[in-house]
Amino acid sequence: MKHKWAGALKPPACFLFLLLLLAPSVRALTPEKELQRLAFRQSALKAAAWTDPYWLRLLYYEKNLLGGYRSRSVNANFFLSKWGNISPKLELEAAVDGLFFEGPDDDSPECRFPERYRWLRGKLAVKESDPPLKVCSSFEDWKAGLDTESVSLLFAAGYLNNPSTLYGHTFLRLHKRGSAGADLLDYTINYAATADAENGFFFAIKGLVGAYPGQFSTIPYYLKIQEYHNIENRDLWEFPLSLTSQEIDRLLRHGWELGKAAFPYLFFTRNCSWQLMPLLDIAKPQLDLSRRFHLWVIPSDTAKAVLRASPPSTPGWRPSLWKIVEWKRDQLSPGEKASVLELARGDQGAELEKLRASLPSRKAAVLEAAVDYLSWRFYARRIGKTELDNRTDPLLAERAPLGQQFTFFGGPERPASILEAHESLRLGAGLVSLKNGPAYEVRGRFAVQDLLDDPTGYLPDAVLEMGSFRLRHEPRYNRLYVKEGRLAKVMSLNPWDDWVRRQSWEISAGIEQADEAGRQSGRAAVWSMNAGSGLAVEFQLPLRQVWYILAEADSAFGPALDANWRAGAGLKAGVLAQTGRLRSLIEARYISYAFGDTRPLWAGSAAVAYNLAKNSSARIEYAWRGKVQECGIYFHQYLFAP
Numbered sequence: 001m002k003h004k005w006a007g008a009l010k011p012p013a014c015f016l017f018l019l020l021l022l023a024p025s026v027r028a029l030t031p032e033k034e035l036q037r038l039a040f041r042q043s044a045l046k047a048a049a050w051t052d053p054y055w056l057r058l059l060y061y062e063k064n065l066l067g068g069y070r071s072r073s074v075n076a077n078f079f080l081s082k083w084g085n086i087s088p089k090l091e092l093e094a095a096v097d098g099l100f101f102e103g104p105d106d107d108s109p110e111c112r113f114p115e116r117y118r119w120l121r122g123k124l125a126v127k128e129s130d131p132p133l134k135v136c137s138s139f140e141d142w143k144a145g146l147d148t149e150s151v152s153l154l155f156a157a158g159y160l161n162n163p164s165t166l167y168g169h170t171f172l173r174l175h176k177r178g179s180a181g182a183d184l185l186d187y188t189i190n191y192a193a194t195a196d197a198e199n200g201f202f203f204a205i206k207g208l209v210g211a212y213p214g215q216f217s218t219i220p221y222y223l224k225i226q227e228y229h230n231i232e233n234r235d236l237w238e239f240p241l242s243l244t245s246q247e248i249d250r251l252l253r254h255g256w257e258l259g260k261a262a263f264p265y266l267f268f269t270r271n272c273s274w275q276l277m278p279l280l281d282i283a284k285p286q287l288d289l290s291r292r293f294h295l296w297v298i299p300s301d302t303a304k305a306v307l308r309a310s311p312p313s314t315p316g317w318r319p320s321l322w323k324i325v326e327w328k329r330d331q332l333s334p335g336e337k338a339s340v341l342e343l344a345r346g347d348q349g350a351e352l353e354k355l356r357a358s359l360p361s362r363k364a365a366v367l368e369a370a371v372d373y374l375s376w377r378f379y380a381r382r383i384g385k386t387e388l389d390n391r392t393d394p395l396l397a398e399r400a401p402l403g404q405q406f407t408f409f410g411g412p413e414r415p416a417s418i419l420e421a422h423e424s425l426r427l428g429a430g431l432v433s434l435k436n437g438p439a440y441e442v443r444g445r446f447a448v449q450d451l452l453d454d455p456t457g458y459l460p461d462a463v464l465e466m467g468s469f470r471l472r473h474e475p476r477y478n479r480l481y482v483k484e485g486r487l488a489k490v491m492s493l494n495p496w497d498d499w500v501r502r503q504s505w506e507i508s509a510g511i512e513q514a515d516e517a518g519r520q521s522g523r524a525a526v527w528s529m530n531a532g533s534g535l536a537v538e539f540q541l542p543l544r545q546v547w548y549i550l551a552e553a554d555s556a557f558g559p560a561l562d563a564n565w566r567a568g569a570g571l572k573a574g575v576l577a578q579t580g581r582l583r584s585l586i587e588a589r590y591i592s593y594a595f596g597d598t599r600p601l602w603a604g605s606a607a608v609a610y611n612l613a614k615n616s617s618a619r620i621e622y623a624w625r626g627k628v629q630e631c632g633i634y635f636h637q638y639l640f641a642p
Contacts, residue, residue: 029100040126041097049120149175156171235415237315300457361405482511535548562597570592
């Protein structure tokens with residue numbers, strides 16, 4: 001087919017016109033510059049600069065099984081070479097060429113990757129004047145705006161109601177020079193998954209396989225306070241890091257570079273906490289933190305690793321909004337507490353009229369507590385913005401004329417930090433007494449606590465177990481089998497509080513022995529999943545006790561069951577008690593199965609744990625399931641899990 005060029009330049013003229021337009025921006029290097037570029041390339045090749053550990057670290061290269069390299073960054077903008085993600089050598093050559101970039105300085109590779117080029121100039125002994133340093137206005141403006149004097153590591157405590165934050169979150173706080181800790185002026189460096197709107201099962205699956213990209217961002221600190229302190233009601237811990245001014249400069253230069261990177265986000269390995277370690281390794285290479293974690297990464301563990309490599313310091317603590325409300329509530333009389341509830345949830349006008357007869361200081365205390373409680377209800381999504389404003393505005397108007405009053409004294413009680421908590425990995429061994437003789441058991445758990453573990457530094461009255469197992473050997477049958485292999489178990493006991501009205505709940509999934517099926521020991525393994533929801537109440541005398549009852553749905557699959565499966569529902573009840581180093585737990589469970597194998601399940605346990613030291617404990621456990629009973633004594637050791 002013959003093409004027509006109606007209304008257009010003929011092909012030869014068109015091409016010539018385009019070349020003329022492009023000519024001013026395409027400037028070949030002078031012979032002297034070209035020789036200089038080739039000389040620097042030759043110098044880099046001779047020194048094998050692309051094998052330098054710092055270069056490999058800067059671009060996040062990792063060796064594969066065949067000995068080749070691949071960068072973990074999946075964003076092409078992080079590389080100068082087309083094949084830079086798999087070739088440190090080609091990327092280094094492209095970086096050398098970038099020294100001779102002809103164009104606006106801000107668009108130059110040197111301004112896009114300031115730490116990369118600081119190292120390259122030093123490695124190749126490139127003078128600052130030949131080729132000249134670029135004037136990186138955008139980077140320098142960004143850096144000047146931060147004006148960082150010091151850096152802290154922040155740890156947000158775990159939040160069981162959000163699957164992505166079960167173990168907490170770590171990020172960096174950049175303290176602005178002369179701000180004296182002013183929250184409105186400081187910024188944070190944060191790494192997080194860019195997740196979609198999905199949640200629940202698909203959210204967890206995508207997080208496990210790295211389907212979400214993770215990216216760095218610089219966010220005002222007050223927004224992080226809003227997110228963790230207010231919305232999610234999580235305590236914030238702040239640990240100062242001893243970084244010199246040179247190390248802070250490296251941190252900022254590489255932080256600027258990471259704005260062009262993206263990494264697959266994996267909840268249990270390459271998560272928010274792990275990704276901060278390579279950044280800190282760039283700032284302070286002698287830390288070498290990123291090489292210490294291989295199989296899994298828990299934010300509390302990485303925080304401990306960072307802090308153990310830093311001089312001792314006193315951490316800062318910012319209590320959650322609920323802790324502040326609770327602290328104020330504890331200083332109110334029963335009548336004043338009732339007034340706060342009425343102002344927040346009842347007939348506000350009538351209650352304000354009653355308060356006018358109160359002493360100014362007590363009236364101010366009630367009004368302040370009510371405002372904070374209403375704020376908590378808003379952030380907890382119990383009320384909307386309209387109701388918050390309609391109820392808060394009259395309280396503030398009533399409080400203003402009272403002026404300065406002495407209302408609340410002291411502050412919320414400071415809990416133990418993660419540095420005082422036991423290590424996350426637990427290994428144990430025990431001797432078990434069975435009807436047919438003894439058995440020996442080895443236990444393990446990758447993370448992080450159950451109800452009998454010492455809760456110091458962790459969430460109280462909570463279970464957060466991932467990857468737990470029990471291997472049992474019975475000499476009578478010379479049989480080694482999996483007594484239990486729990487993929488995950490999460491439980492939150494929330495003692496009932498009329499101000500909060502939180503339910504208690506539990507989910508669990510894993511392998512267990514269905515002894516009630518009547519099979520021989522170790523021959524009744526099933527895959528079990530259950531979930532429950534209910535209520536808990538707390539009593540303090542004569543010792544602290546938490547009583548709970550949950551309605552549970554349960555299912556199991558395996559050849560030990562009739563029809564190879566079952567599904568049903570029932571109840572689970574228990575009591576957790578604690579005094580000093582001693583903790584005890586008694587549970588009973590009944591499940592009626594309506595589908596598949598309809599034999600009911602009766603089961604229960606009683607256990608006592610004694611905390612021998614920070615990282616060791618002993619337990620005595622009795623359990624029954626169907627007609628099978630057992631009693632065992634165990635020793636547990638908690639270990640750091642790099």
